[in-house]
Structures are given as C-alpha cells and as structure tokens.
Amino acid sequence: MTSINFHFIDARGALIDHRDWLHTRLLATYAKASALMPLRPLDVIVKAGTHVIPEKGHLGYTPEPGLIFLTVDPASDIFRANQEASLERMFAHELHHAARWDGPGYGSSLGEALVSEGLAGAFAQEVCGGLPEPWERLDVSDIRRHVAMAASYWSRKDYGHDAWFFGASDLPRWLGYSLGFQLVKRFLLEHEGSTSSSLVEMEAEAFRGVLAVI
Template structure:
C-alpha cells in the first residue's frame, strides 16, 4: 500500500489564484473548510446523487455548506450568505423550477440578469438550515440519504 492508497491527494493549481491562495493559507479559508463540502458532496454521490433537478442541486449544495459549518464552525461562506430578502423574492421561481432538469445551473448558482450571484448556494443553505430547525436532533450528515422533495416545504418558510 502506497501513501496515496491511505489518504487523499489534493493538487493545488497555481494557475487558479483564488483556490491556490485559500488552499495554501494565504487567504481567509482554511484547507479543511474548503475541502469539507467536497466530502459532503461525495457522500451525496454515494447516496441519492447530486441530482439533476434544481431542487436536488439546491439540497446537495445546502447539505454541503451546512455540513462544513457543523464541522468547522464560524460564519457561512460568502456564497451562502445572500440577503434573505433577495432569496425570498425568488422563492416562487424556485418552487416552479424545483423538478426541472433544464433549470439553468449556471444562472441559479453563479448569477444571470434576473438571478443574483450565488442564489442557489444561499437558497440551498437556507433550505437545509430551516429543515434542521424544524427537525430537532438532525444533522446535515444524517440527511444525505433524504430525497430533495422532503426539503421543498421549507421554501414556504424562507
């Protein structure tokens, strides 16, 4: 068994300055905090998968963000902190597009003319946090196997 067989190898690309700065400690995010959501995503892929619909993507990203916060503490990441008033005005659109596979991932998660940057990450984070508030004793790691549809009702309380 080689060293690679016993652990995780992370290659840091100097050509990606933001990631390189964060991964090497020259930024504000620790290597652990940056890598935790990837572990959560891997658990999702082992369970119900990342998903192909908007609702599934929202829940997958929300679980990853909340899991990272549970493990590392501190504030949510900037992409998880969109103002709730901005999220609320788009909840009806999320409800309408929830089951769609052609929802436009880049627009929901990275922004477009009518959608603010990082809306998908922030909305997903809110869905999972509010679900946990209503289901005392639950943790994000225990929710990985849950279908995205179980979180849909949280749209009404954002």
C-alpha cells in the same frame, strides 16, 4: 477511517512549498468528517491553478462518486492566509458531496442541486464551525424574491445551473447556494436533532415544503 488517497499533480513543483501543509490539513478534515458520517474510499486530486474562487484562492469539485478535485492557487495571498480554516471548510463541503454521491447522488434538477449544496454548506459548519461562506450569505429578503421561481423550477433539469449558482443570467450571483443554505437551515430548525451529516442520504423532495417558510 476509510481509505483516502491524495494525488498531488505537481510535476512542475508549484506546490512544493505547500504540499505537506495541504496534506496535513486535508487529512485532519477528513478525520473529522468521517467521524460524523460514513465515507467510502476516495481519490482526491490536488493541483495548482488559477481557476479558483477569487475570494478563497482555491476551488473544490466533486463530479462523481469516489472522486474529488481540489485546485489551489499558490500565488494567492488569500489561499496562504487560510483565514477561518477556509481550506478545511471547502474540503468538508466536498466530502459531503462525495458522501451524497454514494447515496441519492448530487441530482440533476434544481431542487436536488439546492439541497445538495445546502447540506454541504451546513456540513462545513458542522465540521469547522464559523460563519456561513460568502456565497451562503445573500440577504434573505433578496432570496425570497426568487422563491416562487425556485418552486416552479424545482423538478426541472433544464433550470440552468450557472444561472442559479453563479449569476450567469439576471439572477443574483450565488443565489442557489444561499437559497439551498436557507432551505437546509430551516429544515434543521424544524427537525430537532437532525444534522447535515445525518441527512446526507435524505431525498431532496423532503425539503421542498420548506420553501414556503423562507
């Protein structure tokens, strides 16, 4: 395995009862992920906090090559339950982002963000199995209402990330995640033998034509 360093930011001891469990789960997920695709050396910052996804009790963020931030809420019953390997799935998602940062990057246009998120979501399934995440499950009929808009905004960098992915405007919450997931799902169906891990360095433009068949 390549180098990975976990840094627990915990001077106040909020994670003292969870640290060993977190380290074991995260390291096991890293081992599975690195067996599927190359991962360059990584620093992973783990801290306690309340700025998490309420439905999960944790949050991952990979802003640049070689660095992942993980926030967990020790007070969250959902976090502690870890149903369907929720923590491992989140970390697998972020590991795909990390690998993609070392290739074409996350991207700055709508199309690039859709593909990066769709591939990361598919990789979580590749590593952990199970159902798509809640943010990847918008009804396809709802997604289709916005495909034409996505096509027109595909190359734009002023697309409004919070609007497309978090429902900060009149777009449905999590639309970008669900649309990206469908893009990758359809692409994989059309390209037998491909996987989210094998496509980690694929340019987003290769997925653009799939919009027409969602």
